[in-house]
Amino acid sequence: MLFNSLEFMFFLPIVYLLYWCFTNKKLGLQNILLLVSSYIFYACWDWRFLFLLMFSTFLDYFSGIQIDKEQNQIKRKLWLFLCVGINLGFLGFFKYYNFFIENFVALIESLGFQAHISSLQIILPVGISFYTFHGLSYVIDIYYRRISSERNFIEYSLFVSYFPLLVAGPIERATHLLPQIKKPRFFNREQSVAGLKQILWGFFKKVVIADNCAFFVNQIFNNSAEQNGSTLFLGAVLFAFQIYGDFSGYSDIAIGTSKLFGINLLKNFNFPYFSRDISEFWRRWHISLSSWFRDYLYIPLGGSRGGTWMKVRNTFIIFIVSGFWHGANWTFIVWGALNAVFMMPAMISGTNRHYLDVVAQGKIFPTLKEIFQLIITFTLTVFAWIFFRSENLSHAIDYIKGIFNKSFFLIPEFDFKIISVLILFFMVVEWFGREQDYAIDKFFLNNKLLRYSFFYLIIFLVFWFGTDKQQFIYFQF
Known part of the structure; x- marks a missing residue:
């Protein structure tokens, strides 16, 4: 369902009226209504991929509980790697399978060998990059003891599937959205x-x-x-x-x-x-994605703590990964690398936060x-x-x-x-x-x-x- 569609013009007022007229002051009913509405919203695009969203939700919910309650560090890390691996595996298959196959075939043929690997007609599930990143930030934050796991499955499902942000963000954090989902909400004109x-x-x-x-x-x-x-x-x-x-x-x-x-x-x-300057531009453009890569990639890589070389290396990594996140095409990778190049004068001179x-x-x-x-x-x-x-x-x-x-x-x-x-x-x-x-x-x-x-x-x-x-x-x- 598109925001700029006639369907949404009917969908939003109906959900709004049900929400405030029939579930007002009843937090559990409010969350159930929003969750059901979110699934209807997503199913209007393609109901078959609703099951992928539900599977991803259950995977992160269950993994979060296991990571939180486990005291053995090796087992905690195993659960984290399993959850992250499965999430990135689905994302990689739907979004990047054909890209890697086509480039692998081109490489093999450039070496003089024959390759008979065909690409697939894969439909990219709408919003998969966004709800995958919601879940990843959640389990990573639990692993580093920044938050505790959420035991209420309805509330966690709503955090992942909340329809206003489901298909194109903003990319929310559990620390910001979950407390609001768990808190009673009253009508405010x-x-x-x-x-x-x-x-x-x-x-x-x-x-x-x-x-x-x-x-x-x-x-x-x-x-x-x-x-x-x-x-x-x-x-x-x-x-x-x-x-x-x-x-x-x-x-x-x-x-x-x-x-x-x-x-x-x-x-x-x-x-x-x-x-x-470009540094300021990236503090103002797609803030939720930029801050996600900063917190979950740039800082774990060492951030700016290791001198100029580490700052330059890490900046290129996050911009290239950010470019690749946008799509399976070399144009996006070059776009990310170009922005990293544009950032270099400020990074090297230390004026990137001027x-x-x-x-x-x-x-x-x-x-x-x-x-x-x-x-x-x-x-x-x-x-x-x-x-x-x-x-x-x-x-x-x-x-x-x-x-x-x-x-x-x-x-x-x-x-x-x-x-x-x-x-x-x-x-x-x-x-x-x-x-x-x-x-x-x-x-x-x-x-x-x-x-x-x-x-x-x-x-x-x-x-x-x-x-x-x-x-x-x-x-x-």
């Missing part, structure tokens, strides 16, 4: 209003910005050999706004939806295109230095996005070559006027709201008439552009 506002802004990002950018991006990338340099450059820029609007829009809808049920999810995007505040905090306009930093960071990000969007490495290289020639100075081959106005409007709103949780959290228009006029304008634009339903990009990951 202000929280519901805040949730609806965030849902509205998420739909604007997805339907108005991302989907309109996608129209041009698909035509330009799919026919890149026929486009001039200026068109290819604008196509890459539009993809940067498409993926931001698409994924952060999903996150806003997920977080806002969860607020309707009295549960707060982790913030996943913090205005990343207002970053002054920008922890909001750019131009408390001011209307940034300084000239900050404008230059924003432009450089955004340009580097757009360059890396070319690899992320391209079909393969050859396509990406040809695309980049197409930009850097004399045709870059020609007039673009598409009419970008409307989408340019929409993006400008979007970025102005984001800029004025950059110190909030999301852009229209505490809106800058104090006049009530102007404020409500703005909200009605957003609603109008969402419905006006909402006829062409497109799947969220991160569903494929």
